[in-house]
Amino acid sequence: MSPVTQTIASKGEAAVALKAAKFYRYDQVPVSDTTWSLHAGPDRRIYAAACIEGRGGCAAVIARYNDERDALEYVVDVGQAGGDPPDSGRATQCKIHYSFAPSERDGILYAATHASGPALGDFFFNISAEWGDERKAFRGSVLIAYDTREDRVLWGRPFIPREGCRCLCYDDERERMYTVGWPRNHFLVYDLATGDMTDHGRLGSINPQAIWMDARRRAYTTDDYGRILRFDPDRDRLEELELRVPRAWYMSGWHTIIYDIVASPDGEVLYGIPWCNEPHLFRHLPLDGPQGRIEDLGPVSQRERDLHHPISFFRDHGGGLVFGPDGMLYYCIARWKRGTMEGARIARDEQTKVLTGIVVQMNPETLERTDYAVLDRGDGKASHYVSRGGMDRNGDLFFGNVGATPSGIFKLEMDCLEPPDPRAHPLRLWG
């Protein structure tokens, strides 16, 4: 048996009941409303960003799951670490979007901040409208280096001037970061050693939510129509490939930007989900031919819907892709009660009456999918929207929850007999 399958105990007959994930709320950040980023750090512990978008004058906090105490602890005050206090009167460092990136070599977890939260005393912030106002505008994203071995912030430095950081990808061999700024949506390459940022131009209007790499360390992302863009570091050039993210038959392709994507343990294949209605899971084989290849693996959410009515992305959603210790692919979707998809806006504390968060298990060899676990915060609030997933050193899976206050993370115990071999489960290098 390969290393990835040795850690799972034999289950005998397949279980019919779904497992339940346990929810951990950010008890010390009671005003948190989103967890946009969750990641296995270089120490293989789970780090998550407690973000605060809906309230002015608040900076994000980085939390960590302490597997010895089975509890969350808080390790970085992002406003403090980034040198941009939340009471500055400017728009705040309110979140870390899909922008964690680990460096296994030196044990550093990098985190880049994003914007959307208003300044202290304000109720609204439009980054574009405030663009020319030096006193109120967002100062710019900051990049924070957290040493997971010494448990301290090494440094925080200005990252993308005036813009938030939507997503981050780290090439630890070249020590450079790939990122996309918001709102201008330029593809940027950051040299960690020199601090130089190279701008390779605008991608479109809709921020892609991820940048990923192939085994040759070429970086990929998408434009507004889901066309795959590739940055080749050897040629120092952004290229438009003849590949597109798949979509449902009734869509034009607009808004099929990448949402989440994860590499198989051997690094050869990537599995992704776009940010659109009826998102299709797809498989990207970047080394298959000069352009690579994409395979459509079909929709992740249920077809039952009115095709003539637009659906909220916060209901029809898939995310949290992660490979488990058993070599299976796991991801989270929202499942809604029949007849409720186009209904009235659902009160925040009644979301679980019509929407259920499901963790789906997919066998990458057979493509067979099975409902594996259910996500329920236990307080009636939205439990279905998962941003990102990660696996910790014990082989348990974690998912970031979005949509309710306070925010938090889910833990799904995988009952591993022994910790997964890190060599068989390389760290994800992009947020």
Add this chain to the structure above:
Amino acid sequence: MALDLTGRKWPDRVPGIGMSLLHEGYVTEGQMVAVALGFPGMCLPIPADEAYVTALGVDDRRVVYGGTGGRRAHLFAAMTHGLTGAVIDMGATEEDARTTAVMAASDGRVFAATAPGAPGPVPRPPHARPAGEGALFVHEGLPLPYDLVHEWQFSKIPAQKVDVPLPGEGIACAVMLQSATGGELIVGLGEQTGRLFTYNLANAETAVHEPVEERGLFARTIVVGPDGAVYGTGALGELWRFDPLTRRLDSTGLAIPSVAGREVRNQADSFAVDAARGVIYGAGTADGVLFDFRPGEGTVRSLGKPTCYRGVKGLAVTNDGRLFGISGREGDIGRLFCYDPDGHELRDLGMVASVLAERVYGYEFSCSAVGRDGQVFLGECDRGGHLWIYWPAIKPRERTCCP
């Protein structure tokens, strides 16, 4: 070491007033539409790295011609009336270059001027002048196609290089006007030396004239005034006048406005002409101060700043005399503004977005042209740029009859 946040006092949430603020930050007066530089649904647009729109011109058939910059500069024709609805790529002209002018002649030919150096995401410093030279190109023009709803036929005919009027330097800007003999004349400006040249369409002869300014302190944009002369600015934003009939270059003795003390870095950023009123509108590079220049009266009047930004691009006067433009320069989030000379009112109309045709935000613009119906065409100077069309709002009439 873990933080203890248990005692932290979090700010209270300030009650909001709804989502209207978001929408009203964008242009809601009139209609803004972006079209991709291609035939929608049929072929790919001009490659993103070659689609920084840098020049626009219109012909008598309502076809809008444009030029781009990037890894390769392109010419394109945008057809938006009848049974058309496409932007057709007329081919690439130069590599690592930008189109600095597109001019439609009365015989249907389209002329373009180029300069070396591609636009890019990082603004080039004002003093930087890429090596290479610019050229004049001519294209025979694109015939109207058959029916772009049902079936069509196109031929791709490349533009021809006709002249390098200023060897060793790019053409910063060029304009077309009626010559003394009744034919058409192109007047162009050298990017580095500031030398003017004239190119006669009838006999294809080029003549090079004196520089507008010896020290390189001149605007890289020029305009044909209501009197048929060519205007631009030199040191300290002083307006010069070139008479194509006499080939004489004179100073007007007038300077365009800036914030006091910043005259040394002030040049014209863009121009637009209201021929009916004899006005040349413009804005300065130093501070984005808008001005009203009347060559016939010998006056320059400051109209103020449309926004806090320092640059102004894409100035255009519509059929009813209103002036529109984009406030902002490279790296800014551009804003559309309007100056109404009848009401003496200068207003910001908001940030730019298109929700019909292409659904995009518009950030950086470089040029404009006015269509025959008064619509304003704007060239988006960004990677993957679009051609934007703005239809200004039509004011309701005042009620004059009895109820």
